[in-house]
Amino acid sequence: MKNFLKILLATTLAISASAKEIKLLNVSYDPTRELYVQYNDAFAKYWKVKTGDDVTINQSHGGSGKQAQSVINGLEADVVTLALAYDIDAISQQAKLLPADWQKRLPNNSTPYTSTIVFLVRKGNPKGIKDWDDVVKPGVSVVVPNPKTSGGARWAYLAAYAYALETYGHDDAKAKDFIAKLYKNVPVLDSGARGSTITFVDHQIGDVLLAWENEAHLALKEYGADKFEIVTPPLSILAEPPVAVVDKNAKRHGTTDVATAYLSYLYSDEGQEIAAQNFYRPRNQAVADKYAANFTQLKLVTVDQEFGGWAKAQQTHFADGGVFDQIFQPQN
Amino acid sequence: MKMKSKNMKLNRLIILAIAGLTSAFPAFADEGVATNSTEAAEIQALKQEIQALGQKVQALEQQHNAEQQAAPNTSNEQIQALDQKVRVLERLRENDQDAAATVAKAQPKISLGASGFSFSSADSNFVGTLHGLVQVDTRTFRHNDNVQGNDGILLRRARPIFSGTVYHDFDFQFTPEFGNGTPGAASAATTPSIYDAYVNYRYSPALQFQAGKFKPPVGLEYLQSDSSMFFNERSLATDLIPGRDLGFELHGDIDGGVLSYAAGVFNGVGDGQRNTSNTAFQDNREFDGRLFVQPFKTSKTVALQNLGVGVGGSWGASSITNTLGLPNSTGGSSTSSGFYTDGQQQFFVYSPASGVGGVMASGTHWRLSPQGYYYYGPFGLLGEYVISDQGVKNSATLKTANLRNSAWEISGGWVLTGEDATFSGVTPRHPFDPRNGGWGALQVVGRFAELNVDKAAFPAFANLATSASEAQAWSAGLNWYLNKNIRVNASFSRTTFTGGGGAGATAPAAVTQHPEDVFFTRVQLSF
Numbered sequence: 001m002k003n004f005l006k007i008l009l010a011t012t013l014a015i016s017a018s019a020k021e022i023k024l025l026n027v028s029y030d031p032t033r034e035l036y037v038q039y040n041d042a043f044a045k046y047w048k049v050k051t052g053d054d055v056t057i058n059q060s061h062g063g064s065g066k067q068a069q070s071v072i073n074g075l076e077a078d079v080v081t082l083a084l085a086y087d088i089d090a091i092s093q094q095a096k097l098l099p100a101d102w103q104k105r106l107p108n109n110s111t112p113y114t115s116t117i118v119f120l121v122r123k124g125n126p127k128g129i130k131d132w133d134d135v136v137k138p139g140v141s142v143v144v145p146n147p148k149t150s151g152g153a154r155w156a157y158l159a160a161y162a163y164a165l166e167t168y169g170h171d172d173a174k175a176k177d178f179i180a181k182l183y184k185n186v187p188v189l190d191s192g193a194r195g196s197t198i199t200f201v202d203h204q205i206g207d208v209l210l211a212w213e214n215e216a217h218l219a220l221k222e223y224g225a226d227k228f229e230i231v232t233p234p235l236s237i238l239a240e241p242p243v244a245v246v247d248k249n250a251k252r253h254g255t256t257d258v259a260t261a262y263l264s265y266l267y268s269d270e271g272q273e274i275a276a277q278n279f280y281r282p283r284n285q286a287v288a289d290k291y292a293a294n295f296t297q298l299k300l301v302t303v304d305q306e307f308g309g310w311a312k313a314q315q316t317h318f319a320d321g322g323v324f325d326q327i328f329q330p331q332n
Numbered sequence: 333m334k335m336k337s338k339n340m341k342l343n344r345l346i347i348l349a350i351a352g353l354t355s356a357f358p359a360f361a362d363e364g365v366a367t368n369s370t371e372a373a374e375i376q377a378l379k380q381e382i383q384a385l386g387q388k389v390q391a392l393e394q395q396h397n398a399e400q401q402a403a404p405n406t407s408n409e410q411i412q413a414l415d416q417k418v419r420v421l422e423r424l425r426e427n428d429q430d431a432a433a434t435v436a437k438a439q440p441k442i443s444l445g446a447s448g449f450s451f452s453s454a455d456s457n458f459v460g461t462l463h464g465l466v467q468v469d470t471r472t473f474r475h476n477d478n479v480q481g482n483d484g485i486l487l488r489r490a491r492p493i494f495s496g497t498v499y500h501d502f503d504f505q506f507t508p509e510f511g512n513g514t515p516g517a518a519s520a521a522t523t524p525s526i527y528d529a530y531v532n533y534r535y536s537p538a539l540q541f542q543a544g545k546f547k548p549p550v551g552l553e554y555l556q557s558d559s560s561m562f563f564n565e566r567s568l569a570t571d572l573i574p575g576r577d578l579g580f581e582l583h584g585d586i587d588g589g590v591l592s593y594a595a596g597v598f599n600g601v602g603d604g605q606r607n608t609s610n611t612a613f614q615d616n617r618e619f620d621g622r623l624f625v626q627p628f629k630t631s632k633t634v635a636l637q638n639l640g641v642g643v644g645g646s647w648g649a650s651s652i653t654n655t656l657g658l659p660n661s662t663g664g665s666s667t668s669s670g671f672y673t674d675g676q677q678q679f680f681v682y683s684p685a686s687g688v689g690g691v692m693a694s695g696t697h698w699r700l701s702p703q704g705y706y707y708y709g710p711f712g713l714l715g716e717y718v719i720s721d722q723g724v725k726n727s728a729t730l731k732t733a734n735l736r737n738s739a740w741e742i743s744g745g746w747v748l749t750g751e752d753a754t755f756s757g758v759t760p761r762h763p764f765d766p767r768n769g770g771w772g773a774l775q776v777v778g779r780f781a782e783l784n785v786d787k788a789a790f791p792a793f794a795n796l797a798t799s800a801s802e803a804q805a806w807s808a809g810l811n812w813y814l815n816k817n818i819r820v821n822a823s824f825s826r827t828t829f830t831g832g833g834g835a836g837a838t839a840p841a842a843v844t845q846h847p848e849d850v851f852f853t854r855v856q857l858s859f
């Protein structure tokens with residue numbers, strides 16, 4: 001019996017000494033694939049050095065709204081890195097998987113990087129698109145995803161709407177008319193930003209893609225500057241994609257510590273560098289300065305300033321029966 | 333193209349005619365000087381008219397040329413517009429297909445395969461699965477002259493098993509038994525009966541709560557699935573382990589199963605017994621628990637990943653003096669409690685409670701069971717040691733004692749065809765399909781087990797003339813896994829006894845008169 005107890009003790013010690021294999025699921029929005037492939041690798045190395053444990057991060061991507069709904073429906077995300085705060089709020093409110101004040105847990109309202117909406121046009125800019133006025137002209141074919149399902153599309157919609165409000169002295173009727181003209185020019189509404197990029201780049205549909213800044217740069221990088229050009233309008237919107245640990249899932253998986261560290265590391269110098277290298281605007285000023293050439297300066301309005309926050313913007317524009325439903329008529 | 337050349341020719345003829353006329357009229361006019369001024373005016377008017385016509389022809393020609401040049405651009409634009417329309421339609425079709433696939437994902441799922449018939453909601457929050465287990469056995473005893481009816485064919489187990497999940501976190505299982513559920517018992521006395529009926533709340537893999545009727549967390553061999561055991565019957569060690577009981581249990585797997593724990597409160601059953609009445613027989617409860625570690629389960633050292641060691645145990649104190657807290661009462665022709673062999677025959681009984689000097693359970697009853705297994709590639713090894721300390725009382729002499737019975741077993745197997753041996757069985761690499769060269773998997777298995785009854789049991793609580801104080805059993809067998817669901821096996825067991833062997837035509841005397849030699853076969857369906 002003594003021998004048995006010795007073996008048991010030795011075994012228990014062996015457990016504590018052995019390296020663990022940890023798995024995390026990061027449920028993210030459409031265009032972050034490349035960012036998180038690079039970041040996951042860096043974090044896994046960092047975590048291995050720090051704790052000796054191996055961590056494998058699995059990724060899931062799709063339209064931000066769809067992804068949030070999947071988590072609400074039971075997709076066991078340890079962390080979510082979505083396109084906008086409203087989608088994480090929905091997870092908090094509908095599934096109670098994380099507290100309502102989740103955004104206070106990390107710096108900058110839990111948005112470690114920002115982005116904006118720009119125009120990707122075909123080489124030579126044959127339709128002469130320079131500003132939002134140009135994309136609503138008759139005969140200009142515009143590619144943008146569906147704001148009902150895509151976070152990027154909601155940012156694009158609000159950027160255009162903000163431009164119209166600024167241009168027409170905050171005349172809501174005129175802004176509505178402007179946005180109606182824009183969506184009249186949209187032949188295909190994809191469910192996510194990556195789908196729209198495929199529509200524009202691979203299927204060669206449309207004259208202009210309203211794209212995340214990072215997605216536009218990625219298209220340029222992958223397909224060549226001889227095929228496309230980025231046009232940055234003088235005014236756009238400050239997109240703040242937030243991140244959060246899904247508390248209940250992480251607790252259930254026993255991954256709370258590693259999930260928290262995973263998101264905190266996005267704010268580290270290395271995390272910020274990786275964000276900048278993937279054309280997300282870093283929060284860290286030193287890193288932002290280093291990569292300043294990648295990011296054109298423009299006037300950026302915020303959702304809070306122009307639309308009174310995400311909850312109001314969602315209700316007014318994207319909820320069933322909202323402005324988008326009123327103005328959008330499918331072409332086919 | 334023909335139309336175009338015709339027009340060109342016509343234009344040239346008109347221009348030539350005009351040029352001829354203009355060159356002819358000046359000569360005619362010169363002659364007119366000799367005639368009159370009216371004619372000269374008419375000629376002048378005609379000249380002007382001809383000039384105007386010439387200009388019109390030139391303008392028409394220019395217009396025509398311009399139209400000819402513009403025509404290709406218009407065609408290109410039309411082609412481009414049509415191309416965009418086609419691309420848009422194609423993309424819309426792709427998106428529709430994606431949307432249809434998404435809708436399909438939202439539909440309930442039904443599947444039928446080697447793991448049973450299952451149906452679930454699209455989000456897998458609600459799942460129902462139908463499993464089954466059928467075991468058709470034969471037992472052939474070498475010395476069966478004194479024990480009638482032990483040779484034969486029997487339906488050892490026949491269980492439809494319905495399990496599933498509701499609301500994502502609540503699992504359930506319901507298992508009725510229609511076979512010869514209790515070892516050695518007459519079928520009519522035991523079937524049908526409920527074996528498992530429980531609900532399990534899964535907060536996380538590490539924290540779960542289970543309530544109902546199920547296997548208490550004590551014995552390793554007993555916790556192994558009935559369909560995955562090396563042999564037809566569990567070993568002598570399981571004679572000292574509590575069987576299925578009613579209770580509540582907190583359990584979980586930490587770090588992906590590196591550490592498993594379970595602790596619960598149960599009604600309490602005797603050694604080798606299961607609760608058949610689905611009620612308690614006394615007021616006190618029994619506490620059962622088990623810790624099991626697989627230290628290398630998640631490590632990269634493959635050879636040690638399936639090494640597990642642990643310890644199980646129980647403690648209870650009966651509030652009444654009774655026979656129900658004693659070991660299993662089946663396996664013999666009487667209803668006396670005792671222990672049974674691999675062939676499911678009693679080799680030891682406590683003195684019958686109904687007779688003079690009858691023995692009952694009284695006071696505390698605890699068990700301790702260090703245990704472990706190791707699986708690597710085709711090799712599998714499982715071992716267990718059990719101590720059962722049972723308070724007993726002789727109802728005639730009123731003598732009491734705490735009898736400490738012990739048992740142990742070690743069993744192992746080797747899959748000859750190279751598949752991995754696991755705690756949950758063997759899956760053939762090439763399922764039985766002789767037409768295509770598939771023959772399933774073959775495994776040789778062996779076991780040695782021993783049970784020692786406390787010497788203090790004799791003679792106050794048991795009769796050494798009829799009951800054995802010690803049994804040792806060795807077994808060897810061959811298991812043929814035709815596929816994941818069908819298994820055929822044959823084995824031989826020999827059990828030798830110390831003590832017992834006295835006169836008598838019933839167990840345990842009749843059983844202990846010779847070593848028990850028994851040949852088993854089984855055809856098993858499990859899914």
